[in-house]
Amino acid sequence: MADITPRPVPEVVRRRRFLLAVGRHAVLISVAAAFLAPFLFIVFTSLMTSQQAVTPSFWPRPFQWSNYVDVFRRIPFVTYFWNTTQIAVGATIGVLVSCIPVAYALSRMRWRGRQFAFVLILSTLMLPFQVTVVPLYVIWVRLGQINHLTPLILPAFLGDAFSIFLLRQFFLTIPEELSDAARVDGASEWQIMTRVIVPLAKPAIAAVALFQFLYSWNDLFGPLLFLGGNQKLWTLTIGLSEFQSRHGVEWNLTMAASVLFMLPIIVLFFLAQRAFIEGVTLTGVKG
């Protein structure tokens, strides 16, 4: 092997590289500041007095921490929080329970009509929810489930096209030999799914769970439609707008409620950042 010593970098080039790096970071940091500024603004406004919140000032003076207590006094925040949690957790469990077997059948088993079923699922992805919403509403009215949480949780147990699609794409990347080995050992399809595929597909499953949780947590149309008439069942997305009236918006309390509403999502994001980012990548690149 020849002895390779790196060529010494001339001083001028080194300086230029350094300046370039500084310049790049300066751009990156200012863009980051623009992305984060609204968050700061929300937090600061949430600590202002209601008079100060409608002035051009940026820094709370005084810091009115009691806004966060007032949110709980003025609206049934705990109830809304609990309703939202029930819907989000319920729908997430539902999607996992229903979509994993379907995705498994679509990707790891051979049966007649498989291709057709897959195309059907894909085409429902394109279907705007508005097309089905009126009859769905009528169905739930007939079943007496308007102003119940059921219409927002139960459908998840019957499958979701996007989640099925995402899981299927991931399942396809798992080598078939693993299943074959398990089959030789006498494992049933169900056992292969739960013992071999699911443990290997954790990133995709985590992503699907996160997306569903986020979707349910953030949804406004569904709760407005099905729960709008019963304030006891309102979710946080509806409750956020309760500090508005004809006299204007109470921005400080609205923002305090927004902070409390966003907090679980942000915590979740930092706990599961990898699953988030891998999941988004999965939807785009494999799609």
Add this chain to the structure above:
Amino acid sequence: MAPWILGFLGLILYPMLSSLYFSFTRYSLLDQPQWIGLDNYVFMFTKDPYFWITLRNTLWIIVVGVPSRVAFGIITAWLLTLPRKGTRTYRTMYFMPSIAPPAAAALAFVLVFQPAFGPVNQILRGLGMREPPLWFYGPGSSKWGLVLLGLWGIGDAMIIFLAGLLNVPRQLYEAADIEGANGRQKFRHVTLPMISPVIFFSTVIGIIYGFQLFTQAYVASVATSGSSVTDVASNIGSPQNSMLFFSVYLYKTGFQDFRMGYASALAWVLFVITMVCTLTIIKGSRRWVFYQGGGFR
């Protein structure tokens, strides 16, 4: 498979067909649907001024919003490929707004862009602008507010573009360097074709979601109109109907006025327009989307 078949029949196929049927009826939920033939569609196209406003607003937000999100997604993803250190931290910061709940984000943007005391207009005034836009409070600028809100939450698109950019084989750039290509040529002839599938994907998704835009528009419009969130009846789409999008108008006709036949007709028109747009893009894509495998999908 069984639950999904049940779900498909109960939650998709049956509702689809019955919504098609409802679209030819007058139906208020209280009494039986009454067959009126094409009346809903005739009314929609010839007599309903709100329909055309809705259509114009929806198309506007797609024509402006989707390309700007694609461009901004590529720019931010490209920025993230620049530094040698700290990429993860930057990525986290750029991505974070996209997980902010749309309802909360929309409220925050109404405040940040508040014309009188919001920080954006203060900055604009500081820069010497005499009459900065009214943003969410003005019919001419409210949709721009929504576009900016969409750019703030670029995160998900950005991550997909980032993966696309990182997937471009290094050898291609090296080859281009040898040929003496400059930065712009490299972008135009190497990067762009290589990430065209990603551009295609996010355009299609952007169009589909654009037609369904609801939460942000509804929340912002309620906040500026000073009505309550469950009862906005006359103020829906304010200021001056500039925020009237398909989903918003459908919500009003179907679930506040309980004109469910007409709402179904609106939904089907939306569906057909979405399909036509998506299929046009898919067809046209053969000319500009390049798949590394060599084939077309």
